[in-house]
Amino acid sequence: MTTKRPTIDDVARLSGVARVTVSRVLNGGPNVRDEVRARVMQAVEALDYKVNPQARSLAGGASRLLAFVFASDPENEPNSYYESALELGALRACLALGYQVLVQNVPQQTPDRQKRVLDLITTQRCEGLILSPPYSDDVPLIEAALAQGCKVVTVSPGGPGRGKADGVGVDDEAGGYDMTRELLRLGHRRFGFIAGLEGHLSADRRLKGFQRALAEQGLGEGDCVVLRGDFTFRSGTHLAPRLLDHPLAPTALVCANDDMAAGVLSAAHARGLSIPQDLSITGFDDAPVAAIVWPPLTTVHQPVKILGQRAVEMLVARLTGANLAPEPVFLELEHAVVSRQTTTAI
Amino acid sequence: MTTKRPTIDDVARLSGVARVTVSRVLNGGPNVRDEVRARVMQAVEALDYKVNPQARSLAGGASRLLAFVFASDPENEPNSYYESALELGALRACLALGYQVLVQNVPQQTPDRQKRVLDLITTQRCEGLILSPPYSDDVPLIEAALAQGCKVVTVSPGGPGRGKADGVGVDDEAGGYDMTRELLRLGHRRFGFIAGLEGHLSADRRLKGFQRALAEQGLGEGDCVVLRGDFTFRSGTHLAPRLLDHPLAPTALVCANDDMAAGVLSAAHARGLSIPQDLSITGFDDAPVAAIVWPPLTTVHQPVKILGQRAVEMLVARLTGANLAPEPVFLELEHAVVSRQTTTAI
DNA sequence: TCGCTTATTGGAAGCGCTTCCAATGTCGCT
DNA sequence: AGCGACATTGGAAGCGCTTCCAATAAGCGA
Incomplete structure (x- = not known):
């Protein structure tokens, strides 16, 4: 069965020092002669000693x-x-x-x-x-x-x-801003935005960046429709009709993450729309799904x-x-x- | 700072028993009177006592x-x-x-x-x-x-x-078999199979099931082309040309997981093929990606x-x-x- | 050379828990 | 009533490590 692992005392014995000294070198403590330190380390190697984290933690050391x-x-x-x-x-x-x-x-x-x-x-x-x-x-x-x-x-x-x-x-706000700038550069003027779950402040910053980019071009609330999803693919498909049938007829849709973008993309396919001809869609995160859907999703990469x-x-x-x-x-x-x-x- | 958590001794003191008795009730040990057990549990509640897992483990108990x-x-x-x-x-x-x-x-x-x-x-x-x-x-x-x-x-x-x-x-083999049977039922007779990484024996069983289903219909090696991927989307896209351009011209492709199937699907889209008209594709696992790609992927669900x-x-x-x-x-x-x-x- | 500071080491005391084993109390049966 | 078996409890030891503090050795200025 379980062969007993060496303890700190075994190391101490083998290196001819006290237990406490071994503890010191193990924890990088000061005031140990290099020669002793080396000797201890050698014993540690020889015995394949590993500290027992439970014991260390119990004794008031770091639990790591x-x-x-x-x-x-x-x-x-x-x-x-x-x-x-x-x-x-x-x-x-x-x-x-x-x-x-x-x-x-x-x-x-x-x-x-x-x-x-x-x-x-x-x-x-x-x-x-x-x-x-x-x-x-x-x-x-x-x-x-x-x-x-x-x-x-x-x-x-x-x-x-x-x-x-x-x-x-x-910088989530900058991410939302940059993405939206790109869409503006491409000539879009009527937008949709699918936000994330309430309380996810970083995701809300993406919306802020989106709005700032619009405002810079003199566009405002009348030029975009903002919906709130829950980050899931399903919420993308559920929300899609409300965007696709909206009187504003957005030409570009910015989503707070990739999954929701994929959901809209899927719903658009189901309607027989061509993406991106009929609607430009962007995500956020650059999750694997972004590269996997068809067509691959334009998105904001974050590491x-x-x-x-x-x-x-x-x-x-x-x-x-x-x-x-x-x-x-x-x-x-x-x-x-x-x-x-x-x-x-x- | 950190308010000290109650220890087992606190519980023992409060309930008027010895430490070891508390330990016993905590670990569901036998030979404790119900009355005592209840008293101890009450003290545990009152103090919001939680065992210290490090101490327990060190003392030779279960580390959980x-x-x-x-x-x-x-x-x-x-x-x-x-x-x-x-x-x-x-x-x-x-x-x-x-x-x-x-x-x-x-x-x-x-x-x-x-x-x-x-x-x-x-x-x-x-x-x-x-x-x-x-x-x-x-x-x-x-x-x-x-x-x-x-x-x-x-x-x-x-x-x-x-x-x-x-x-x-x-039952991976049955999964591969069932999927293939379905394809046979749909009239397919020329197949492709994308296997998983070498050494993943459960995935190899899906191949076995595939082959068994073919054999039952009198189909053999000449009627299918088997390639090996590594479970990733990329390996699906990489392998796709070798399948799509294969002289056998398979009409159905069985993949050992969903990601590889999605890869082939994507490659097929890139070539302008229509799925499933030009090629039926199936995956395995029923990962989220299966429902997300377009068109949604036929696959074998496993929980x-x-x-x-x-x-x-x-x-x-x-x-x-x-x-x-x-x-x-x-x-x-x-x-x-x-x-x-x-x-x-x- | 001597007292004092500083560097190195070790001894002892636990951390909070479980194990082992001894000490009771209790019951049934002869 | 007396004895053994069993149920119930507690005392003591110790898991492997770190902390605190005392002890010793070494270094230094006057």
């Missing part, structure tokens, strides 16, 4: 545990690229940094969602918390976590979350996997003291309009 | 930690529905059962992949291991984990893995999220002793052909 919380409700949404890409990125970074991440799915309508998250971090002793939208703007949650001494990084905060904790994301990776890096920087900035820092990554084949000049 | 290992290489594949759905299902079940799952991504070409997995379970003290393809057929890995006293459940094992550990999956859920349930049944079967048990879930719009009679 991070929590990643996301909201999507798996009963309704089939599977969210955004969140699993974030997670994959986080997993990657953790591997390199020696941390573990506990993933928790807390649907937004969960009544005691704040408690669920806080319980996770206290019970499991998580040292860091990664919050994806819409939790990235949940200030009470952020503050409660912070108050417990847990470091927090928000991914794509869109509003107040931004000021309370470190964050990482793209989601890297967002996840940076999130844990920022967290770990706080935990190790590598980042001592007194103010929350926000890391803004690049976005880019990716022109594919659902947009055309008018 | 499971590991979920998957292989996809995030550098190449954008994001795999299959694996994230599995994970979501597992997460769900864990929540209900009071377990935690450590997710680990180990690309298949990792040189020391076996060690990576084993280190995870020994270092973190995982009690159970969920293996997704192709690890579900990695017998040395399974046996090594089992030898360490770690329970194992394989998801969609296709071959020998099936005999070594508990498993859950659908991936439930697979993940059942996997942890089976694991926990072993861990708690609810399942004492001496032999590995395999749980077979239902699959179903979902006819959408990429298939037509000829």
Whole structure:
């Protein structure tokens, strides 16, 4: 059966020092002679020693545990690229940094969602918390976590979350703006916009950027129809008729994410419309689905996997003291309009 | 800062029993009077006490930690529905059962992949291991984990893995067979098949089912062209020309998963072909992408999220002793052909 | 050369829980 | 009434690690 793993005492014995010294070198403590340090490391190698994280954590050391919380409700949404890409990125970074991440799915309508998250971090002793939208703007949650001494990084905060904790994301407003500028450049003057779920502030910023671009051209509310979806493909198909039959007859449709854009695209196909001749459609995220639908979707790329990776890096920087900035820092990554084949000049 | 959480001693004190008795009721041990048990539970409630999992694990108790290992290489594949759905299902079940799952991504070409997995379970003290393809057929890995006293459940094992550990999956061969029967019923006689990555035995069973269905109709190797992809959309688009230009001129194409089918579909669109008039295409899995592409993809549904859920349930049944079967048990879930719009009679 | 600061090391005490085993109390039966 | 079997409880030890603090060695200026 289970062969017993070597303990810190085995290492201590083999290297001829006290247990506490081994602990010191393992944790990069100061005041250990290089010669001793080397000897200990050698013993660690020889025994293939690995610290027991439970023991370390119990004794008051670092648990090296991070929590990643996301909201999507798996009963309704089939599977969210955004969140699993974030997670994959986080997993990657953790591997390199020696941390573990506990993933928790807390649907937004969960009544005691704040408690669920806080319980996770206290019970499991998580040292860091990664919050994806819409939790990235949940200030009470952020503050409660912070108050417990847990470091927090928000991914794509869109509003107040931004000021309370470190964050990482793209400039969503600029993304919406850039996409819309491109459509304006192509000659479009009558627009549709499908927004995301209420409370997803970063997605609302895409709408803001859209409106700003229109306003710059002297276009206003009369020149666009704004609908609200829930980020799913289905909401795209459901909303499509309201756009397609709207008296304004938009020639271009900007969506707050790719799935909804794909939904409209599908509904348009079902009606026998030609895309982009009859309607230009754009998405946001550059999820795999954007390249998979036909025709491939023009969209705004954001490096989601890297967002996840940076999130844990920022967290770990706080935990190790590598980042001592007194103010929350926000890391803004690049976005880019990716022109594919659902947009055309008018 | 962090308000100290109550410990088991606090509960013991409040309920007027010894620490060990509290431990007993917490772990559902026998030989505790109902009256005492109730009193303890009441104290637990009153204090909002939660056991410290690190301490429990260190003391030799259950860690309630499971590991979920998957292989996809995030550098190449954008994001795999299959694996994230599995994970979501597992997460769900864990929540209900009071377990935690450590997710680990180990690309298949990792040189020391076996060690990576084993280190995870020994270092973190995982009690159970969920293996997704192709690890579900990695017998040395399974046996090594089992030898360490770690329970194992394989998801969609296709071959020998099936005999070594508990498993859950659908009947992939029957799925391939059923799909092909449907195509035969529609009058197709010349076929293409795009297989999955080598070593994914469950996916190979879909090919077996395909071949069996053909053989039953007296069709053989001369009546089909079999290509091997890697489960990605890109491999579908790459392989498409070799099928579309093949002298056999297949009228129906069966793919080992939806992404590859979507790839061929996209390539067909790019060539100006009409699907399904010019070619019937089918996928496997019924991933979200199947409903999103145009036209929506005929495919074989398998309940991936439930697979993940059942996997942890089976694991926990072993861990708690609810399942004492001496032999590995395999749980077979239902699959179903979902006819959408990429298939037509000829 | 001596006292004092600083660098290095180790001893001891737990972290919160479970295990093992001994100590009771209880019951049924002869 | 007396004895063994069993149910119920608690005491003690210790999981593997870190923290705190004391002990020793080394370095330095006067």
